[in-house]
Amino acid sequence: MGTTIFDIGAESRTGLRLPSLDVPERNLTELIPAELIRKEDPKLPQVSQVEVVRHYTKLSRMNYGVDNGIYPLGSCTMKYNPRINEDMARLFAHAHPLQGEELSQGALRLLYELGEYLCAIGGMDAITLQPAAGAHGELTGMLIIKKHFERAKELHKRTKILLPDSAHGTNPASAAMCGFEIVHIPSDSRGLVDLHALRSNLDESVAGIMLTNPNTLGLFETDIVEITTLIHDVGGLVYYDGANLNAIVGRARPGDMGVDIVHYNLHKTFSTPHGGGGPGAGPVAVIKKLEPYLPVPRVIRVGARHAVAPTYALDYDRPHSIGKIHSFYGNFGVLVRAYTYIRMMGDEGLRAVSTNAVLNANYLRARLSKVYKAPYDRLCMHEFVLTTKGMSEELRTLDVAKRLIDHGVHPSSIYFPLIVPEVMMIEPTETVSKEELDHFADALIKVAQEMRENPQMLKEAPHAVPVYGASVRRLDEVRAAKEPILRG
Amino acid sequence: MAAFEFIPNTPEDQRKMLAEIGLNDLEELFADIPPEVLRRFKPMGLDPLSEPEVKHLLTTLAHAEPYVSFLGGGVYDHYIPSIIPHLIARGEFLTCYTPYQAELSQGTLTWMFEFQTMVCELTAMEVANSSMYDGGSALAEAMLMAKNITGRTRFLVARSLNPHYRKCLETYAWGAGLELSEIPFTEDGRLDRAALPTEIDKNLAGLIVQTPNFFGVIEDLSGLKDLITDAFLIVSVNPISLGILAPPGVYGADIVVGEGQPLGIPQSFGGPLLGLFATRMNYVRKMPGRMAGRTVDADGRIGYVMALQTREQHIRREKATSNICTNQALMALCATIYLATLGRRGLRRVAELNLQKAHYLAEKIAKLPGFALRFAGPFFNEFVVQTRQKPARLLKALRDEGFLGGLDVAPYELLDGNNLLIAVTEKRTCEELDRFVARLRREDKGHAKRG
Numbered sequence: 032m033g034t035t036i037f038d039i040g041a042e043s044r045t046g047l048r049l050p051s052l053d054v055p056e057r058n059l060t061e062l063i064p065a066e067l068i069r070k071e072d073p074k075l076p077q078v079s080q081v082e083v084v085r086h087y088t089k090l091s092r093m094n095y096g097v098d099n100g101i102y103p104l105g106s107c108t109m110k111y112n113p114r115i116n117e118d119m120a121r122l123f124a125h126a127h128p129l130q131g132e133e134l135s136q137g138a139l140r141l142l143y144e145l146g147e148y149l150c151a152i153g154g155m156d157a158i159t160l161q162p163a164a165g166a167h168g169e170l171t172g173m174l175i176i177k178k179h180f181e182r183a184k185e186l187h188k189r190t191k192i193l194l195p196d197s198a199h200g201t202n203p204a205s206a207a208m209c210g211f212e213i214v215h216i217p218s219d220s221r222g223l224v225d226l227h228a229l230r231s232n233l234d235e236s237v238a239g240i241m242l243t244n245p246n247t248l249g250l251f252e253t254d255i256v257e258i259t260t261l262i263h264d265v266g267g268l269v270y271y272d273g274a275n276l277n278a279i280v281g282r283a284r285p286g287d288m289g290v291d292i293v294h295y296n297l298h299k300t301f302s303t304p305h306g307g308g309g310p311g312a313g314p315v316a317v318i319k320k321l322e323p324y325l326p327v328p329r330v331i332r333v334g335a336r337h338a339v340a341p342t343y344a345l346d347y348d349r350p351h352s353i354g355k356i357h358s359f360y361g362n363f364g365v366l367v368r369a370y371t372y373i374r375m376m377g378d379e380g381l382r383a384v385s386t387n388a389v390l391n392a393n394y395l396r397a398r399l400s401k402v403y404k405a406p407y408d409r410l411c412m413h414e415f416v417l418t419t420k421g422m423s424e425e426l427r428t429l430d431v432a433k434r435l436i437d438h439g440v441h442p443s444s445i446y447f448p449l450i451v452p453e454v455m456m457i458e459p460t461e462t463v464s465k466e467e468l469d470h471f472a473d474a475l476i477k478v479a480q481e482m483r484e485n486p487q488m489l490k491e492a493p494h495a496v497p498v499y500g501a502s503v504r505r506l507d508e509v510r511a512a513k514e515p516i517l518r519g
Numbered sequence: 520m521a522a523f524e525f526i527p528n529t530p531e532d533q534r535k536m537l538a539e540i541g542l543n544d545l546e547e548l549f550a551d552i553p554p555e556v557l558r559r560f561k562p563m564g565l566d567p568l569s570e571p572e573v574k575h576l577l578t579t580l581a582h583a584e585p586y587v588s589f590l591g592g593g594v595y596d597h598y599i600p601s602i603i604p605h606l607i608a609r610g611e612f613l614t615c616y617t618p619y620q621a622e623l624s625q626g627t628l629t630w631m632f633e634f635q636t637m638v639c640e641l642t643a644m645e646v647a648n649s650s651m652y653d654g655g656s657a658l659a660e661a662m663l664m665a666k667n668i669t670g671r672t673r674f675l676v677a678r679s680l681n682p683h684y685r686k687c688l689e690t691y692a693w694g695a696g697l698e699l700s701e702i703p704f705t706e707d708g709r710l711d712r713a714a715l716p717t718e719i720d721k722n723l724a725g726l727i728v729q730t731p732n733f734f735g736v737i738e739d740l741s742g743l744k745d746l747i748t749d750a751f752l753i754v755s756v757n758p759i760s761l762g763i764l765a766p767p768g769v770y771g772a773d774i775v776v777g778e779g780q781p782l783g784i785p786q787s788f789g790g791p792l793l794g795l796f797a798t799r800m801n802y803v804r805k806m807p808g809r810m811a812g813r814t815v816d817a818d819g820r821i822g823y824v825m826a827l828q829t830r831e832q833h834i835r836r837e838k839a840t841s842n843i844c845t846n847q848a849l850m851a852l853c854a855t856i857y858l859a860t861l862g863r864r865g866l867r868r869v870a871e872l873n874l875q876k877a878h879y880l881a882e883k884i885a886k887l888p889g890f891a892l893r894f895a896g897p898f899f900n901e902f903v904v905q906t907r908q909k910p911a912r913l914l915k916a917l918r919d920e921g922f923l924g925g926l927d928v929a930p931y932e933l934l935d936g937n938n939l940l941i942a943v944t945e946k947r948t949c950e951e952l953d954r955f956v957a958r959l960r961r962e963d964k965g966h967a968k969r970g
Contacts, residue, residue, distance in 0.1 A: 033821025046860035054879035055937040073640035094626035098610030123582035128789025163652035164845035200833035204842035251551035287559035304813035306849030310791035354690035358655035359789025377567030464527035
């Protein structure tokens with residue numbers, strides 16, 4: 032444990048030989064002035080290739096991923112990442128972002144079509160694929176709101192962004208980066224936006240609201256149409272954090288709820304891998320009147336709509352655009368993966384996603400709320416919250432989570448959302464089987480029993496760091512040779 | 520309904536689960552969605568495709584002839600060791616998320632720790648985070664960090680900065696209410712230091728420079744920090760160049776950022792890329808982004824956890840150092856394995872190959888009639904060539920013979936006349952360089968005749 036790549040290797044080892052110089056060699060100082068040359072080499076490892084491979088293979092085995100089993104982090108949508116996505120992204124590995132439109136028609140067409148699909152999924156009019164993550168999308172959305180009011184000459188008075196306390200963690204920071212003042216709106220006893228509190232904060236100082244729907248309690252904002260109408264009535268805009276889109280994809284659209292701006296998390300709803308924390312993608316779609324403010328370049332189709340061979344172009348000529356928010360066009364490789372997924376699922380598949388995601392969450396909720404407390408005991412969407420509060424004098428949710436590790440499953444999100452004490456936020460996704468759901472529920476129910484019977488066990492958890500590559504003890508090779516069982 | 524390969528539930532499973540929940544029908548699960556919203560729903564109009572079908576579709580879209588590339592401008596055609604795509608494809612790296620549960624994420628946390636150490640070594644800085652989105656947004660975040668620490672709002676930006684980064688800076692600066700002023704470049708393509716003193720005032724938060732800059736010219740950072748006194752020196756670097764070039768840390772840089780794509784990451788039409796971000800230890804609590812820190816477990820064994828999370832958005836809310844959450848982790852893993860594989864000497868060797876080959880090509884082109892080097896300043900692996908004919912036309916002719924001949928600088932409105940930005944990496948062979956020169960000679964002759 033703890034060994035890094037710096038702890039292994041030897042001075043004369045190398046992980047890769049390079050070709051010899053095939054042009055006449057010159058003295059370095061003939062090429063660049065001596066004072067610009069590095070005096071001290073960076074202290075990088077010196078290891079052979081096999082040591083590199085073994086070190087990182089070892090590290091990989093100290094991780095738990097979706098490939099290892101259920102990974103029920105709430106609001107993270109840790110669904111299965113189809114490997115076909117990886118192969119499709121690699122097809123474009125050699126494309127240079129500045130190679131010109133003529134050589135980029137396939138890539139541009141993919142971007143254009145992905146934009147069309149996402150607009151259709153969200154019920155929106157126009158889109159940018161540039162944001163590299165959900166929070167980057169939120170920032171883009173807030174800049175669009177700022178631009179809208181700047182052009183309307185109302186920016187001086189539109190200073191506030193309303194933020195329900197059940198919104199996503201990144202929302203307040205995104206709004207603050209654009210200079211907006213945050214006004215927190217509490218939840219009511221239903222776990223939904225408190226309409227009374229919302230109304231009392233509505234006036235012409237409101238630039239907009241940032242709404243996560245379903246919210247981080249896993250509840251659909253049943254008053255969504257009224258909320259968007261109220262905001263519009265005072266001239267504000269509605270930003271919809273689509274991180275939880277997995278709950279409604281293929282059956283309900285933010286655009287049909289009166290939403291003006293929405294971001295999608297392609298690494299959540301659209302199956303692109305989380306990669307240990309990224310890269311993701313956070314496209315932002317808007318209604319028609321906000322289209323002029325989308326980042327440049329826009330991907331456009333040139334020529335007639337039903338032309339036999341339409342061509343695609345990058346359009347920088349958008350005078351009211353907020354500008355660029357990525358060096359090039361966003362996390363293109365992630366966009367290819369999401370495109371692949373959407374084409375494979377089609378309308379029918381996406382509807383099956385939300386159906387089964389919500390079914391799985393409610394099944395777990397039904398089983399677990401018999402043992403843990405569900406602060407909002409009602410149907411949930413794709414995720415739900417439980418609390419351990421009141422179950423033990425000395426133990427906390429953290430102890431429960433750490434004990435789950437001993438049972439071989441990944442814990443849920445804990446201590447978020449902030450409005451429920453000692454909370455667990457559980458999102459199973461549609462890609463786990465009923466057997467896995469039962470395994471997870473059994474483990475959590477067992478831990479509740481252990482809470483009563485052996486609290487010390489939980490306090491000291493996890494007891495051993497699981498190494499998934501060595502999940503069995505010594506295997507009997509003799510028996511396998513004597514009595515071969517070669518099929519099930 | 521057809522069975523989808525990513526959704527295990529069978530109709531029988533669904534029946535059992537509905538019974539446990541106490542419902543009769545799947546549609547009852549969505550009772551909280553207002554009926555008018557459900558009624559307005561329209562599908563995309565897309566039928567599902569099978570894996571072989573989608574593979575065929577994408578393969579057709581991606582079809583591309585192989586080119587010999589001299590394109591740079593922020594993304595480069597470097598050699599990627601074969602072990603990188605194999606190692607990062609391991610499911611335990613690929614399919615995990617941010618290491619919220621440290622005990623199940625020691626692999627990720629360990630390589631993050633290694634990555635941070637390597638970035639510090641490269642840049643000669645004291646602390647680095649575990650990645651930003653890309654070079655452009657990393658630079659913008661550096662600007663915001665300098666604003667938050669100094670409490671000032673004005674920044675000087677070198678005109679020789681990559682114009683794509685400049686555009687990102689402008690967007691973020693407008694959002695945060697910051698003012699940008701430009702420092703021109705001299706005839707040799709470097710920052711015009713003479714223009715600095717009159718631009719320094721009490722509200723100056725920082726100076727933003729890039730080296731090698733957009734034109735490929737290496738900036739002289741010596742004494743810059745003294746010139747701008749207590750304002751922040753923010754430097755954007757090409758990490759490969761740091762195999763040879765003196766790192767910004769030795770010149771007193773306050774924040775060093777850069778585009779990490781050259782470190783084993785595919786060009787991939789400009790993303791996913793990798794933002795590098797490093798600073799000094801006394802600013803660590805104001806730094807954006809995730810970090811791994813070393814600790815011990817209950818038995819005293821070394822382990823790693825996410826460190827200083829109180830800076831981050833999920834805890835600090837609107838007072839966080841940045842809104843960044845999901846970053847470019849897997850790309851940072853590419854860079855970590857790249858630097859581990861090449862090692863100290865390998866990185867230096869790659870940098871030398873770039874430098875030597877770029878200079879070989881530049882000298883050959885400079886001797887051609889109709890071509891000249893635009894700047895006399897020292898360069899690393901990229902340089903600007905003045906051409907007699909329009910670069911757009913020249914590039915098209917080169918493309919017909921299998922070359923991506925470089926970048927036409929005209930659209931950026933930084934230089935007068937016809938200019939081509941040419942990048943040379945270790946992948947280009949002497950034969951390719953000579954063939955490229957021969958082709959340029961022929962093209963210019965043709966142009967002179969036509970002209």
